[in-house]
Amino acid sequence: MIYVISSVHPLSDSRIYHRQVLSLAKHYSIKYFAQEVEGWQAKDVAYVALPQGKKLQVRLGNCWRLLRASLSREARVIHFHDPELLPVGLIAKIFGKKVVYDVHENYFKTIRHKPSIPKYLRGVICILFKMFENLCCRCFDLVLVVTDELKQHLPGNVHTINNYPHISFTPPVKQPSRGALKLVYVGLITQPRGVLNMIEAVKRVTVPVTFDIIGHFNSAEFQHCVEAEIRDLDNIKYVPSIPYSSFFNHLVQYDVGMMCLLPNPNHVTSLPNKLFEYMAMGMAILASDFPIWREILDKSGCGVLVDPLDSDAIREAIERLESNRGDLAQMGRQGQRAYQSLYNWESQEKKLLSLYEKMLGEKNA
Numbered sequence: 001m002i003y004v005i006s007s008v009h010p011l012s013d014s015r016i017y018h019r020q021v022l023s024l025a026k027h028y029s030i031k032y033f034a035q036e037v038e039g040w041q042a043k044d045v046a047y048v049a050l051p052q053g054k055k056l057q058v059r060l061g062n063c064w065r066l067l068r069a070s071l072s073r074e075a076r077v078i079h080f081h082d083p084e085l086l087p088v089g090l091i092a093k094i095f096g097k098k099v100v101y102d103v104h105e106n107y108f109k110t111i112r113h114k115p116s117i118p119k120y121l122r123g124v125i126c127i128l129f130k131m132f133e134n135l136c137c138r139c140f141d142l143v144l145v146v147t148d149e150l151k152q153h154l155p156g157n158v159h160t161i162n163n164y165p166h167i168s169f170t171p172p173v174k175q176p177s178r179g180a181l182k183l184v185y186v187g188l189i190t191q192p193r194g195v196l197n198m199i200e201a202v203k204r205v206t207v208p209v210t211f212d213i214i215g216h217f218n219s220a221e222f223q224h225c226v227e228a229e230i231r232d233l234d235n236i237k238y239v240p241s242i243p244y245s246s247f248f249n250h251l252v253q254y255d256v257g258m259m260c261l262l263p264n265p266n267h268v269t270s271l272p273n274k275l276f277e278y279m280a281m282g283m284a285i286l287a288s289d290f291p292i293w294r295e296i297l298d299k300s301g302c303g304v305l306v307d308p309l310d311s312d313a314i315r316e317a318i319e320r321l322e323s324n325r326g327d328l329a330q331m332g333r334q335g336q337r338a339y340q341s342l343y344n345w346e347s348q349e350k351k352l353l354s355l356y357e358k359m360l361g362e363k364n365a
Contacts, residue, residue: 002077003070005033007062007085011049012037014273015104015146015163016081018244021045023349024079024356031075033066063088071095077360083107083129086136093139098359100142102161103150107133109265141359144352149269149292161352163273165280167344180208180235181322183286184254186274189217189226189238192267194260194288194308199229201314202236207322212254214239248281255328256321257283260308263290271296279339284331286317296343302335 004021011017011034021032025045032042036049048069050062063084070078070092078092079100086101093099111117111126137143137156144161145151151158183202189195195213202211213236217223230236242250257278261267268290275293278285285303287293297303304321306313321328 001029001031001074002079003031003033003075004079004081005066005070005085005088006035006081007050007059007066008035008054008082010035010037010040010052011042011047012040012244014244016102017042017045018166019163019345019348020079020102020161020352023345023352027353028356033069035062059084067091070097077356083133086133089140090136093141098142099140100144100359101137101140103143103145103154105146105266106150106153106269108153109269113264113266142355144355147269147271147292159351159355161348162271162343164276164343164345164348165273165339167280167340167346180210181256181318182254183209183211183256183258183318184214184251184283185211185258186214186251186277187259187272189213189215189222190219191222192262192264194262195226196229197262197308197311198258198260198314199226199236200311201318203233204311204315205318205322207319209235209318209322211236211258212239213237214242214250216241248277251277251281251283254281254283255332256318257281257285259285259287260306260314261288262308263288268292276339276343279335279343282332282336284321284328285335286314286321296338300335300338302331302338 002024004016006016009016013034016034017032021030024030030045032045032047033050036052050065051058066085067088069075070088075097077098077100078089079102080089081102081104089099089101108126108130111129112122117125134155137154140156143154143156143158145154145158146161146163148160151160185195185198187193202209226238230238257274259272259274269292271292275285279302285297287297287303287305288308289305294305297305304317306317
């Protein structure tokens with residue numbers, strides 16, 4: 001049996017559950033461990049809901065629970081998704097388990113810019129973490145990363161499994177919309193994600209637009225900040241996170257997907273889910289001008305790139321998109337075609353299952 005485990009992600013996580021767990025469950029017996037989500041239930045997969053929370057004691061408690069579970073006799077493969085579970089993975093390997101480390105981001109760079117860690121300690125912690133991560137990666141059977149850029153920084157049997165959405169969610173081809181241009185941002189709502197700059201840009205536009213901010217906040221303080229910024233505005237609103245089952249049906253109404261993330265080191269080398277979800281929905285994309293994003297948008301012709309630190313540049317890009325509705329619809333169609341041929345989860349599912357088959361030497365476990 002394969003144990004897919006996470007100490008911090010919710011059970012409903014799109015990469016872990018909706019992509020990997022459901023794909024692996026087509027050929028293997030799965031038991032899935034992640035943080036509880038109220039009212040959520042997994043379909044056709046055995047799962048264990050862990051205590052919910054971001055506090056250190058909750059996370060450490062979950063790590064201990066997952067260590068005990070990983071050493072159970074029925075667990076043949078441990079597929080884990082958090083850097084804090086590296087010791088769990090290493091202990092499981094010592095006890096003869098097959099171990100898969102799933103790397104969602106460059107944790108070395110994240111530590112260097114983590115405000116919760118005192119600046120004078122970050123360098124030392126970075127070096128110690130990198131040494132330990134490299135040691136573990138050499139011991140593990142398989143290391144999965146979300147981008148090719150991450151692959152260059154890790155030793156061992158490393159393979160890229162991109163965060164592409166399912167092709168089955170593709171909606172009908174979009175037509176040029178009428179009325180106000182409908183903008184949307186989807187994802188974690190934080191200051192580094194450029195939310196305030198996008199709000200400021202929308203405030204300044206001289207053409208009719210609406211802007212919906214969909215997701216959840218990482219802090220009550222920042223939520224209060226955003227709410228204060230949009231309190232008296234009719235065309236900007238906050239929409240709480242939408243269940244995955246109805247997520248794509250909701251997104252079909254929008255014209256432009258916004259992703260003006262600020263240029264911190266982890267963003268510059270990332271490939272966010274929302275990029276490909278926007279493409280899948282046939283939306284034009286307004287994105288930060290990062291090299292890895294530029295390559296995709298230039299290749300597919302599906303969007304416009306801007307300096308995310310310049311709210312006037314974002315405003316000007318919105319106004320250009322609004323004044324060229326025909327080009328806007330064409331961008332959406334081109335992005336959708338690129339998604340259907342290249343950037344879909346089905347292509348990654350084949351890679352994932354092939355890697356598991358090579359690791360286990362069989363199709364069922």
